[in-house]
Amino acid sequence: MAERLPKLAVHKFASCDGCQLTLLDCEDELLAVAGAIQIANFAEASREIIEGPYDLTLVEGSVSTPHDLERIKEIREESKVLIAIGACATAGGIQALRNARDVEEFTRYVYATPDYIDTLAESTPISDHVKVDLELRGCPISKAQLLETVVAFLNGRNPILPTYSVCMECKRRGNPCVMIAQGVPCLGPVTQAGCGAICPAYNRGCYGCFGPMESPNTTALGDQWMEMGVDSRTVSDAFHFFNNYADAFRKAGDMYADR
Amino acid sequence: MSTTPLLLTRADLDRMIEILSERGYHVVGPTVRKQEHIISYGEISSTDDLPIGIGDEQEAARYRLVERGDGRLFGYVLTDTSPISFLLPSEAVVWSGKKSDNGFETAEMAAPPRLAFIGTRPCELAAVAIQDKVFLGNGHQDPTYAQRRAGTFFVSVDCTEPGGTCFCDSMGTGPGADGGFDIGLIEVLEGDDHYFVARSGSDEGAAVLSEVGGTPADDGRVAKAAAMVEAAAGEMGRTLDTEGLKEILAGSLDDPIWKELAGKCLTCANCTMVCPTCFCAAVENRTNLDATEAERVRRWDSCFNFEFSYIHGGPLRPSAAARYRQWMTHKLSSWVDQFGMLGCVGCGRCITWCPVGIDITANAAAIRARMEEKAHV
Ligand code: SF4
């Protein structure tokens, strides 16, 4: 191939690295990916940094410091296509739980010298600050969705990323519903597909890692959980989890907390 | 086709399973998946694999396995998914190809396995008849369905203990099967007397039965079995009044009642995923990394998803009410215009497996009441 390979950059904000590692976890596919794309700026994979602009940029993590605010703007400027990956980058992450609390108080408790801490009061998704071309949900993101997105990008087509419920994947996989057959509360009906319904396949309820689905009826599900014997505090905590700052889950969590 | 019923024992059923696999069938029947607390269709190799003495209780949004304390092989109500999920798999490759020097080459499709179902319920046979009409009738044959359907063998078992969400009697699809089976069974267990009354419903069914053997059934046992099926008709957990329902629903489309009925709907699509008459699928095109290989895949889709009715600018049915109305009026009204029959066989799966227990029979009755009330003011 004489053509120039598309240049890929991967950046990290406030996050645990799990989503970027999904890219490195594509063991079998990685060689093919590496042959089709130039990994130009990916600290987790290589120390060598090739200068931008980049054709494709993946951003992991939420914006949580004043420095992040500057950096995300610079990254946007040098990226043709910017994709936010994971619950932190798309919804502020678990750390967004602080958004409704007093961050200064937290820092006083946690750090010996809180003066060294320079943080924003809120942890927010990338799309609150710059234009995002695509979001990959999940905590962590799905390897299959990441590969699908890269393949679609390389071939100039739209990736197939459904926005319907986890239940769709659950049934396609042949799982009997854990809510109904075992009385196990599950967030699948209000959560976006993408994980392949892993948890119900192992007799666990869905934890909502992929955030709200396209038309989440959080009250109908929360009320059903309560009918199954779950207390409102637990319902609230379930919504206030990895995607606690995603609109539908934040509101539902707040509502059940007040019941 | 034999009209004289035969009497079979459990050992005869084992023989039948053997004969079917000798004839090249993958034999599928109800099996207990212990970890998942469910009786589901899976491959079986003898009657030992059947849910011996295990039953199920079904209610809206509730399913529980129960120990029956007897030796019945088919003493459960209904599996979670139906044979339709084998005939219309959740994902089927309909085309695949590779780039070649002069264009592309189409790959040969592997023939699907031939399946023999043991324990098919009458409502499931009725669902197969509906899908036959959809996929094989109207002058067009759908190859994905046709290929799988052509090799299918059904050993049905009539229902003698319907469940809490069953209403096949209302839909005229059960509890006994009139046809659609290759071999039709009724299981009877009275004290130590455990037997199956068997009839054949096709030439191949007759051939298999004659290989199995068995003994001619005595009138007393035949009558006993028939009476049990007849009594089951009166023990349905649910009923649905179909009288004039098509017109009632067609006239209800703008009624605010749909908003009430769908208030709890999660738009999760479970009802459509478990329904044996739902047939909608989405077609996805996939490529490998460098686009040298491509495949076209058909996957289960649902009218509860936005994308299903997405046209330029957005989905045609954005509200839950519109999506629920589409689903229910299709089953019980517009299906008649489309296929000349109702699109519901009364299996009750959508009621059992709806996470919030939305009930098609209760809602049909509510709409009937509302429309009748309107007509009288
Ligand atoms: S187990 Fe959860 S994801 Fe699966 S069908 Fe039930 S509610 Fe939906």
Ligand code: SF4
């Ligand atoms: S609509 Fe419900 S009761 Fe009717 S066939 Fe479908 S799943 Fe069964």
Ligand code: SF4
């Ligand atoms: S009727 Fe029940 S199963 Fe169907 S989409 Fe609504 S909530 Fe889900």
